[in-house]
Amino acid sequence: QAQTTPLSFYGTMDLAVGKLSSQPPGPPNAPVTSVNGVHNGGVQTSYFGLRGTEDLGDGLKAKFQLESFLRADTGASGRFNPPGPPQDPLWSRAAWVGLEGGFGELRLGNNTNPSWLANVFTSAMGSNSLFSPSFRQQYNGSTRGYMAQDTGLSNSLSYSSPMLAGTVVTVNVQASEGTGSGNNLNGSVVHRAGPLLLALAGARVQHVPSPDPAGALDEQFVMLGAHYDLKVVTLFAQYTDFKDKLGNIKIRTPHIGLTAPVGTGQVQLAWAEGKTSGAASGKRTTTSAGYLHPLSRRTQLYLMVGTDKVSTGTAKSYVTGIRHTF
Amino acid sequence: QAQTTPLSFYGTMDLAVGKLSSQPPGPPNAPVTSVNGVHNGGVQTSYFGLRGTEDLGDGLKAKFQLESFLRADTGASGRFNPPGPPQDPLWSRAAWVGLEGGFGELRLGNNTNPSWLANVFTSAMGSNSLFSPSFRQQYNGSTRGYMAQDTGLSNSLSYSSPMLAGTVVTVNVQASEGTGSGNNLNGSVVHRAGPLLLALAGARVQHVPSPDPAGALDEQFVMLGAHYDLKVVTLFAQYTDFKDKLGNIKIRTPHIGLTAPVGTGQVQLAWAEGKTSGAASGKRTTTSAGYLHPLSRRTQLYLMVGTDKVSTGTAKSYVTGIRHTF
Amino acid sequence: QAQTTPLSFYGTMDLAVGKLSSQPPGPPNAPVTSVNGVHNGGVQTSYFGLRGTEDLGDGLKAKFQLESFLRADTGASGRFNPPGPPQDPLWSRAAWVGLEGGFGELRLGNNTNPSWLANVFTSAMGSNSLFSPSFRQQYNGSTRGYMAQDTGLSNSLSYSSPMLAGTVVTVNVQASEGTGSGNNLNGSVVHRAGPLLLALAGARVQHVPSPDPAGALDEQFVMLGAHYDLKVVTLFAQYTDFKDKLGNIKIRTPHIGLTAPVGTGQVQLAWAEGKTSGAASGKRTTTSAGYLHPLSRRTQLYLMVGTDKVSTGTAKSYVTGIRHTF
Numbered sequence: 012q013a014q015t016t017p018l019s020f021y022g023t024m025d026l027a028v029g030k031l032s033s034q035p036p037g038p039p040n041a042p043v044t045s046v047n048g049v050h051n052g053g054v055q056t057s058y059f060g061l062r063g064t065e066d067l068g069d070g071l072k073a074k075f076q077l078e079s080f081l082r083a084d085t086g087a088s089g090r091f092n093p094p095g096p097p098q099d100p101l102w103s104r105a106a107w108v109g110l111e112g113g114f115g116e117l118r119l120g121n122n123t124n125p126s127w128l129a130n131v132f133t134s135a136m137g138s139n140s141l142f143s144p145s146f147r148q149q150y151n152g153s154t155r156g157y158m159a160q161d162t163g164l165s166n167s168l169s170y171s172s173p174m175l176a177g178t179v180v181t182v183n184v185q186a187s188e189g190t191g192s193g194n195n196l197n198g199s200v201v202h203r204a205g206p207l208l209l210a211l212a213g214a215r216v217q218h219v220p221s222p223d224p225a226g227a228l229d230e231q232f233v234m235l236g237a238h239y240d241l242k243v244v245t246l247f248a249q250y251t252d253f254k255d256k257l258g259n260i261k262i263r264t265p266h267i268g269l270t271a272p273v274g275t276g277q278v279q280l281a282w283a284e285g286k287t288s289g290a291a292s293g294k295r296t297t298t299s300a301g302y303l304h305p306l307s308r309r310t311q312l313y314l315m316v317g318t319d320k321v322s323t324g325t326a327k328s329y330v331t332g333i334r335h336t337f
Numbered sequence: 338q339a340q341t342t343p344l345s346f347y348g349t350m351d352l353a354v355g356k357l358s359s360q361p362p363g364p365p366n367a368p369v370t371s372v373n374g375v376h377n378g379g380v381q382t383s384y385f386g387l388r389g390t391e392d393l394g395d396g397l398k399a400k401f402q403l404e405s406f407l408r409a410d411t412g413a414s415g416r417f418n419p420p421g422p423p424q425d426p427l428w429s430r431a432a433w434v435g436l437e438g439g440f441g442e443l444r445l446g447n448n449t450n451p452s453w454l455a456n457v458f459t460s461a462m463g464s465n466s467l468f469s470p471s472f473r474q475q476y477n478g479s480t481r482g483y484m485a486q487d488t489g490l491s492n493s494l495s496y497s498s499p500m501l502a503g504t505v506v507t508v509n510v511q512a513s514e515g516t517g518s519g520n521n522l523n524g525s526v527v528h529r530a531g532p533l534l535l536a537l538a539g540a541r542v543q544h545v546p547s548p549d550p551a552g553a554l555d556e557q558f559v560m561l562g563a564h565y566d567l568k569v570v571t572l573f574a575q576y577t578d579f580k581d582k583l584g585n586i587k588i589r590t591p592h593i594g595l596t597a598p599v600g601t602g603q604v605q606l607a608w609a610e611g612k613t614s615g616a617a618s619g620k621r622t623t624t625s626a627g628y629l630h631p632l633s634r635r636t637q638l639y640l641m642v643g644t645d646k647v648s649t650g651t652a653k654s655y656v657t658g659i660r661h662t663f
Numbered sequence: 664q665a666q667t668t669p670l671s672f673y674g675t676m677d678l679a680v681g682k683l684s685s686q687p688p689g690p691p692n693a694p695v696t697s698v699n700g701v702h703n704g705g706v707q708t709s710y711f712g713l714r715g716t717e718d719l720g721d722g723l724k725a726k727f728q729l730e731s732f733l734r735a736d737t738g739a740s741g742r743f744n745p746p747g748p749p750q751d752p753l754w755s756r757a758a759w760v761g762l763e764g765g766f767g768e769l770r771l772g773n774n775t776n777p778s779w780l781a782n783v784f785t786s787a788m789g790s791n792s793l794f795s796p797s798f799r800q801q802y803n804g805s806t807r808g809y810m811a812q813d814t815g816l817s818n819s820l821s822y823s824s825p826m827l828a829g830t831v832v833t834v835n836v837q838a839s840e841g842t843g844s845g846n847n848l849n850g851s852v853v854h855r856a857g858p859l860l861l862a863l864a865g866a867r868v869q870h871v872p873s874p875d876p877a878g879a880l881d882e883q884f885v886m887l888g889a890h891y892d893l894k895v896v897t898l899f900a901q902y903t904d905f906k907d908k909l910g911n912i913k914i915r916t917p918h919i920g921l922t923a924p925v926g927t928g929q930v931q932l933a934w935a936e937g938k939t940s941g942a943a944s945g946k947r948t949t950t951s952a953g954y955l956h957p958l959s960r961r962t963q964l965y966l967m968v969g970t971d972k973v974s975t976g977t978a979k980s981y982v983t984g985i986r987h988t989f
Contacts, residue, residue: 024446373838
């Protein structure tokens, strides 16, 4: 157990004060609720992690990563306050070991979904789970996203190709492991060419990853997204086509946004509108704006505001806070 | 996420063998119970933590801290064995990010209570939750303390003033966050002048911090405390005036103590007597004595004994152990 | 809290793909079940830890260790997926502080059992909880081992003698701490002489360690084990005599194995047969084979196969994976 290469410890502490509103997960047509106070993750969910790399020679590397989400407002491990989505395991953000070489990278464990990374790359508000309109509408967090899948898959095997002509293909497969349903698949093709990033992503979800309660599911989606750096302004666009085949529901979600410098800071604007058809119908419109003021490369002060028009009203949120990356 | 300043990892492992007795939390007039065996925290509750500071220039610093209590006797996270007080979150001792500058220090997250720090400064047995008479009688741990508040407040904003003429003012505010009651407030004024430390602290508690079960409360207290370093002996005194306004109960608790060197070691003596009046009445007398023998600056062997006279008898405790700070 | 000596952080990430089969813990004559997918710990249960040593002078050292098992396939803390054995505390693998000197080593906390270490030393598959036949049959994990005791004892005091003529004696005592039954004892005598390691170990278990549910127990066992290094091949043998005195059950388990180099890799073979007599009777035969291919001193690829003939059939398992020690 002699330690020949140093481990890295790292993470983000992001806390804000203000008002957060959303239609909570649970029964349909639940009223919008608001909480005033101190909130975790106004820009990014707080976490800490450790990782290591060992050079095995001939371009081969062994790598591992362990990352743990935390609610920095209470000190609790994981992302969600009960009641709500199931509680996270300790190493909820990542837990994998793998090999990297000329063949690409192969990882086993609790792996981040490539479709989620494609979303982050092509969203003006990146991984902001509270304000990014595409995150709020799509992901199964505290804001009643429509997808059963989470941002990662436990019990999974993940493969990323080497970059070829600016293109990387990533696939994540999660075995059903006795849940009595099919495997889950998640994948992306990400192409980078100068100022352009183009991403095609998709998933088939046939069971809900542990530790969520199991149940028969058949969800599929495809997302096409891009960002384009105009030097001053960067533009972002996504289109997601989602089907819940058992529930006979389709949801189509265009999502656009931009980031622009203002002095040393950055303004973020984003909008998404999900239209549901099939066994249910409806429209959800989410608009957010943010300003990040850097105190350093690692530390920013920020202001975030957003509205989220759902079936029972409009959830209005605004927070100001600090994100510190360590 | 490049790490430009090193993180610090640190903590305390404190374990002892012996007998611990107390009237356990729960129904009134519960009999005193004793446990013989291996115990966590004969001098200080074990914990580990990490912290970092980033220099932002112009005297401004970004800081964060994550600290996790642990029961080193079983390896469990948090402070309490069930049944008893609610289980702690992972980062129960601290979880905050903040800014320090000429204006003082502002922190967001799970912050230590200034009234608790004032208690530690003016108590001969400091943060000893098992033997310090004021800790045993007042704090909501395994020894049936009378205060609903804990040693910290989650979801809080904490502000400390710069030191002015030896004086620092600290205020901790916890929003009610949907608990349907008012905010919690906790504050202190601590004055240092040569051998003297003088502390005035107080709190208003209107709900119990998460993850404790919510409920209507109105507790208030004021504490005046001091220590005085006579070069050989240091004297400690506190007076706490506590009111449970909904329960119509008052408790007044004088607490005195001293520390004195014996060879290279230190003797600690402390006594407190809480008198309850109002809807209930009674008297609780707690006396403790300890000896710490240093093996180094970081490591001590110790012997602690104490009696705690409660409504149903006298709880007698004695342990011998080791505290190692890393 | 100034840190004068560096802490060490270390651990193992071990993940595999394949099929795991076993008769699960629970009611007798449960059918064998299998899970295909990604599994934690094909060679060794994943964990991470930190430890520190402080030199106190005169040959005296203060030491501590905190180690946390993890299921790297899901990111969960601890070893077991529910339902099954009770969930582990955070620092389930170790949590202790102690002193080392000319007198030997004394530790307080959650200490590894010397009988388990003696088992690891004299087993061809070491601490492999999924494939080592003696581990599968004896230890209270996911494979219905017959012993109530775990691989460590919380709330324990552990003493190891200095090595004298190649011999070390270790005793671990766990107080009953209010469980209403006697103390648990666990001990070993380990003798090393050139290519030979000889171990005598035993235990008396009168209650199940926290956090397992308490209950009256009286289990005793004695194990005699050895390994002998023939330079190319190393031979391993164990004989365990186990009694459940309250249940009137005896189980005798011979266990043999060998390791041999194949190119730069290592082959492992092991076999055990437990014979039950008394109030119940039966025979359980477990045979395993493995191959470890080193990519470096710290990283191995492996293939493990095994059969476990239990009352309701034969559980067949095979996995291929990677173990990375950091």
